[in-house]
Amino acid sequence: MTDVKSSSTGQGPSADQAPARALHTGISDPRTLVMRNLRQSGIFVALVVIVALFAVLTDGVSLSPGNITNIVLQYSYILVLAIGMVIVIIGGHIDLSVGSVVALTGSVSAVLVIQQGHPWWLGVLAALAVGLAVGAWHGFWVAYAGIPAFIVTLAGMLLFRGLTLRVLDNISLSPFPAEYQRIAAGFLNGLLGGQGFDAFTLLIGGVAVAGYAVSGFRTRVARIRYQQPVESFPLFVARVVLVGAVVMYFAWQLAHARGLPIVLIVLAVLVLAYGLLTRRTVFGRQVYAIGGNLPAAMLSGVKVRTVNFWVFVNMGFLSAVAGIIYSSRSNGAQPAAGNMFELDAIAAAFIGGAAVTGGVGTVVGAMVGGLIMAVMSNGMQLMGVDQSMQSVVKGLVLLVAVAFDVYNKRRAGASR
Amino acid sequence: MSDTILEMRNITKTFPGVAALQDVSIVVRRGEIHAICGENGAGKSTLMKVLSGVYPAGSYEGEIIFDGRPVHFRGIRDSEAQGVVIIHQELALVPHLSIAENIFLGNERCGRTGLIDWNRANADATALLESVGLRENAVTPIVALGVGKQQLVEIAKALSKEVKLLILDEPTAALNDVDSAHLLDLLRRLRDRGITCIMISHKLGEITAIADSITVLRDGRTVERLDVRSAEVTQDRIIRGMVGRDLHSFYPDRVSSPGEEVLRVENWTVRHPTQDRRVVDDVSFTVRAGEVVGIAGLMGAGRTELAMSMFGRSYGRDITGRLFLRGREIRARTVAEAIGNGIAYATEDRKRYGLNLIDDIRHNVSAAALRKLARFGWVHDNEEIRVAEASRRDMNIKAPSVMATVGKLSGGNQQKVVLSKWLFTDPEVLILDEPTRGIDVGAKFEIYTIVNRLVAQGKAVVMISSELPELLGMCDRIYTLAAGRLTGELPVSEATQEKLMQLMAKDKEPAR
Ligand SMILES: Nc1ncnc2c1ncn2[C@@H]1O[C@H](COP(=O)(O)OP(=O)(O)OP(=O)(O)O)[C@@H](O)[C@H]1O
Ligand SMILES: [Mg+2]
16 A cells, blocks of 8 residues: 555656556555455445355356346336436435336326327326426425425325326326337347347447446546556456456347347446536536535535535436336336335445435446345345345345445544 | 653554554653644644544554553543543534533433433533633533633543543644633643643644643654753744754745735625624725735634625625625625635635535545536546646645545645635635634645735735734734724734734624
């Protein structure tokens, strides 16, 4: 660790020295390397362990092409919700209403498309509009009326569940036309011809990996140019290779099942967009600032109300997206749809490293947190574990994950 | 009983990327007041946290010998059981609990039933308050007390624990002169009762006045131990130890050449946010380009309230009055508007109002002017790093990198981050509220130099400070404020501490 220090406490090294110095910042002592990375990527490690565990317990079934496709289809809407939720949590709030909003948006869409026979896209647009309106409603009460989000969204949970029942008149609606079903059950495949597997899926996987490597490398080069400590080059390469291998394996499995699910594309676009939004935009930064220290953010000129308002509008929007996916997947709308989704989304954000007090969390973390939950539920279902036990295990995992995180942070503060 | 109550030998403590203490040793004699001096980030607070078990045995190297025996404190409870009590740099009282509740927090006075015996607790608390010379009712909530009195409550709390060694980390940083003097008196009395004190302070005048011996730290190492009883130790002598060279003057020279008026405030009146009284009452003043204007006043005179209400109405209600910038009336109804108009306000309470402690230096420096680094809402993050690096260099912020978490920096370095943040907004008028609180002499000089550089560029600086020498050393003109009203204005050539004090105490009846 001393090498990190030496590089950066240097009193302004001249620019031509920079690359040489930066290379020295690479952490090479293996023990430190493992410790540091365990701390930073503990959650990734946890995911890998859980995936491996269930692969063994289910004799490899959990990693079969069909099942992987299934996981994606089955949990995509939770992941979409988790994106919005982690942003809400970073801002220091919470949203308990998303399950009800999923139900409401889905049922509005169902009424328009199934009952009244409007085209499928009108249902989608209407659902999005309702989601935005709900978000604006929450945003108004939280940001402008100053009511804590816990209360506002608890009220919203009851309110929008009630409205769902009204809209549906207490009955389920089914089925959607084929185009609407394609949103959650459709695949992009055969675009490059079939050879027993879908080449297009592999191509997209390859493009994703290449994009990851290039952007990672560019960031690294820029960091070095600006004389910031970076991970050592072998470590960087190892990371890219590892991620690349995982993604390509995943793509390979999908390619051997039914191809590239449309929801996966939607999800990937959302993760990418929101990842950038949170890290690289003024808006994203202000959300972190508000969650980290509200008075300080105010005194730095952050328009706290506006930012909070849009955080909730965004949550409403993503709830609608999840509502559309869910209604499409379940091929209809039910009064009880989306029950407890908020808890899964909140759990995903916290397992993914978000802090209860706000100001901390990442979209990618929430995705990994959501995947941990997904892989566990799916694995336990494959093993035929009882519903009740599933719930017990999920609860414990949430607790242990957050406890581990807290422990790590404390140790980082107190230890050498 | 030996003459030495505490010996810490070869203490080494590292944090990821930072060696906070390397091979530090100190010796404290029984019944003395021992001062620890050093620049910001020298490791003073860390050393005391090691001593008091905040960092448990095993997380550092070295030996601690207390009262003749080696000790291995595993936590604060351990050390308190042995009579070592620390009062931290940041007060740790619970605002809405009473004095008595705070004093016995975690150490409750229970009756035979196991329930808290409030009569006994309040009676004991009253006795303790008397011994620290605080005349307050034991059931008064902490929020109703000023910082000076809160500090006394902290000490009363320590005394309730049968303390043998009392550690005070910058106890007077937030106190005015009167309160500080009172506190120092109390420390002397405690010494006479046989309690050993270790005190950290950046106010060297205090140290030469009260300390029996001094340990000087620099960059995490012991530099020297000075014995005040055997030989006179001057401030210059301590400074030489702290910074490793002589510092010839406390205040950098500046040729003052005020230009045209930059800021004019007219009839500024502010009401208390919840109570029906005026906190700032009909205040008018001006600041010219290239001028440093001081605002002096006692605790509660309304200095911070004046500044914050001008800064986008971030304090108070029913604000009336007018603000002019370079002759044009401006509206600054939100902080963003104020910043946009070129006003910057660096708060006196950096932890609560100044910094996002869980984020890094980089993001804190850019926080108030992120738009300058962004195009279409898109932050240019490498540019941000460059800006933060430049601040780290210019302000001499001690941190392993700009990615270091601000909450882990030493107090003085945090203050420099606050200043960097406001300098980056490139203000016309910079309002500094207690800019050197908790800052070491070297860094003070740096900050003064920065202020001078700003005014040389034609900027206007308003400086609020409880340290009159600082105002006299830095300002061109000084206004005094008492109970929300302006009571005087003096050019620095005519001002003296006595005159200022008189004006500051002039208006005793409270504003309506
Ligand atoms: N928890 C922590 N994690 C990482 N670094 C830390 C932590 N606590 C302190 N440090 C670092 O250790 C060094 C010493 O800090 P310390 O707080 O002891 O300084 P100090 O002498 O008390 O300064 P000041 O006068 O500003 O209060 C600093 O460089 C600081 O950044
Ligand atoms: Mg300190």
